Amino acid sequence: MERESQNGTYVRRGVMTEEQMETLRKQIAVYAVICEQLALLHNSLSSFHPLSSGMNPNGGGYFDPLVASSSAHQRISTRNRWTPTSTQLQILESIYEERSGTPNRRRIREIATELSEHGQITETNVYNWFQNRRARSKRKQPPHTTTTDAGRAEDAAVTTDEKRSCGDSGGFESYEHILFPSPDLGIEHLLSRGELSGDFSSYRLT
Amino acid sequence: MERESQNGTYVRRGVMTEEQMETLRKQIAVYAVICEQLALLHNSLSSFHPLSSGMNPNGGGYFDPLVASSSAHQRISTRNRWTPTSTQLQILESIYEERSGTPNRRRIREIATELSEHGQITETNVYNWFQNRRARSKRKQPPHTTTTDAGRAEDAAVTTDEKRSCGDSGGFESYEHILFPSPDLGIEHLLSRGELSGDFSSYRLT
DNA sequence: CGTCTATGAATGAATG
DNA sequence: CATTCATTCATAGACG
Structure with missing residues (x-):
């Protein structure tokens, strides 16, 4: 296709x-x-209404638990390092956004408890995640202390360090013209045309 | 129900x-x-940093046979990975040699600036390079215990170092691989995998 | 063309 | 917190 x-x-x-x-x-x-x-x-x-898409002819709606994709050589075997599930990540990201401060011990515990419903996780994991998240997002803004930073000015042209330019979160508004310049296939277009919710905070897929 | x-x-x-x-x-x-x-x-x-205008083989002994003149809009990229020019590599190596220590943030910046004279580069690139360089050289040399390095053969044998590992969360381990298993991600792919995190009914995006 | 290898990059965890 | 380490993923080239 x-x-x-x-x-x-x-x-x-x-x-x-x-x-x-x-x-x-x-x-x-x-x-x-x-x-x-x-x-x-x-x-x-x-299973009720077989569609045309090339599904498993089995029709049961089930699947092969371990499909070896074209280039995927992932081992589902033992890995010791915690890895957040996508659900967990989403939650963590949202929490991270709403309060930039370090979640205190109490908060960490709450988060961990909540996230544990979506997969294995420990308080330490949560703690580390926030630590890393903050540290790494901070590394991208450093050169902004002084306006008379002439010596560094040229860096912008070469290394193009990130410039602070987006203050919104979770919205496409600011980027759509960049992301989907094509007027016929923009996210906003897609979202507005269907019956599906166009807002993340309210979509539900029962 | x-x-x-x-x-x-x-x-x-x-x-x-x-x-x-x-x-x-x-x-x-x-x-x-x-x-x-x-x-x-x-x-x-x-890549999270713009590497516009491709790698300029400026002064390097390399130049890409595929670089063309940025006309093929297809996906000319996928060439996102930074590759040091030979000149840059030489400089990096020499710096690495002279001070095996840790180039701090300041130093990194200097190096990046200097190397940018010989091709596109960012501080992050330099940072990663040293990081990898150190790690790599360490992994090869340390078995200097000589005689015992025979047992070292089994690296995959999970050295009983079961840290605070977490089993699986009943879902996939890393969302990124699910997202981009291959360039041709489509609904079919998702459907064929059919695996998901078990419960997703209560996540919220806020 | 398929496989292997070197290496840039991402990230959880550890250390100071 | 700021840095660093360790492990892993992904991909560009080399090789046959």
Whole structure:
């Protein structure tokens, strides 16, 4: 299946800041979950009403638990390091956004408890996550202390450090013209046309 | 389990009208497209820092046979990974040699600035380079205990170092791989995997 | 063309 | 907190 990707999807390279990337990634994570849900739904529905999509001819809506994809060589085997599930990540990200301060011990515990419903997790994991998250997002803004930073000014042209440019969170508004310059296939377009909710905070997929 | 319906618009589990089915199918299709878009986008500007205008083989002994003149809008990129020019590499190596210590933030910046004379580079690149360099050289040399390095062969043998590991969360381990298993991510892919995090009914995006 | 290898990058955890 | 370490993922090139 080949996509169109004609002129429409042309994207200017080199215009996205690190922060924008993060926002994008979050959005992607959200869509991933949505799609998973839809996929599951689809699977269960398929048993009643087989669709044309190349599903498992089995019709049961089930799957092979360990599909070796084309280039995937992932081992589901033993890994000791905690890895957040996408759901957990989403929650963590939202929490991170709403309060920039370090969650105190109490808060950490709450978060850990909540997240444990979506997968294995410990308080230490949560703690570390916040530590790292903060430290790493901080590393991208440092050169902004002084206006008379002439010596560094030229860096912007070369290394193009991220410049603070987005203050919103979770919204596409600021980027859509960058992300989807094509007027016929923008996110806003897609969202507004369907019966599906266009707002993340209120969508529900029973 | 059965949703109480006040009017006919509610869906009772297991009983779906054709119309609802159609709606659902549309939703799936729409999300599939969105995800594709996001995936594509991700591929296009994968790297969080702009490496515009490609790698200029300026002064390097290398130049890409594929660099062309930035006309092929397709996905010319995927060439996102920074690759040091030979000149840069030499400098990096020499710096690494002279002070095996840790180049601090300040130093990194200097190096990056200097190397930018010989090609596109960012501080992050330099940072990563040293990071990797150190780690790599450490992994090779340390078995200097000589005689005992025979037992070192089994690296995959999980050295009983069971830290505070977490089992699985009943879902996938890393969301990113689910998201971008391959350039051709589509609903089919999601459907074929059919795996999801078990419960997703209560996540919120705020 | 498929596989292997070197290496840039991402990230959980540890250390000061 | 700021840095650093360790492990892993992903991909560009090399190789056959």
